[in-house]
Amino acid sequence: MKLRTHYVFSLGLLSLLDSLLLSDFLEVIIISGIISVTANNVIDYLGHEIRGKYVSRTPRTHTLPRSIGWGLLTSVPIVLALYFLSSTELILITILDGVIVGPSHMLLDVFTERGIYHKVNGRWRRIALAHFSYDNPIVNGLAILLGVIMLFAAMYNHNYDFFYHYYHYYNYYS
Helix, strand or coil: CCHHHHHHHHHHHHHHHHHHHCCCHHHHHHHHHHHHHHHHHHHHHHCEEEECCEEEECCCCCEHHHHHHHHHHHHHHHHHHHHHHCCHHHHHHHHHHHHHHHHHHHHHHCCECCCEEEEECCEEEEECCCCECCCCHHHHHHHHHHHHHHHHHHHHHHHHHHHHHHHHHHHHCC
C-alpha cells in the first residue's frame, strides 16, 4: 500500500482505540497522528531496498514481531517526552499505540503482491492474502475510507460520551 494509506488507516485505528481510553480528543488525535506518521515512515524506509530496478521489502521490518518492535521503538521518544509533561495514563496509551501501529502496517501489506515475511524452517517466506498492486487506487481508497470511518467513529464515541454525561448531569441537578 502507499504510505499515505498507511498513515490514514493507522490514524483511524489508533484514534478509535485511544478514544475508548482517553477523554481528551485533542490528545487522541495528536498522539495517534505522531505515532502513525513516525512508525509507518520507519517501517517503510528501513524495510525497503533497491534490487536492480525494483524496490523490494525486506524481513528487517516487514514481519509481524519485528513490526511490533519498530512501532515500540518509534514511540520511545514520545514516551520520554510525555514522562516529563503528562500523566502515566497517556504514557501507557502511547506504548499501546506503538505496539498496534506495526501490525496495522502489516495488515495492509499482507494484501499486496508480495505480502509480508514469516519464517518457515529457518528461511524467510512471503505470505500474501491477496495479490493487489501496492498502488492500486481502489484498494488504497478502500483502506483510506476504512481509516476515515474509524476516525469518525472515534469522534462520535468521544462526543457521545461527553454529551451523554453532560445531559444527565444537568437533568439530575435541575
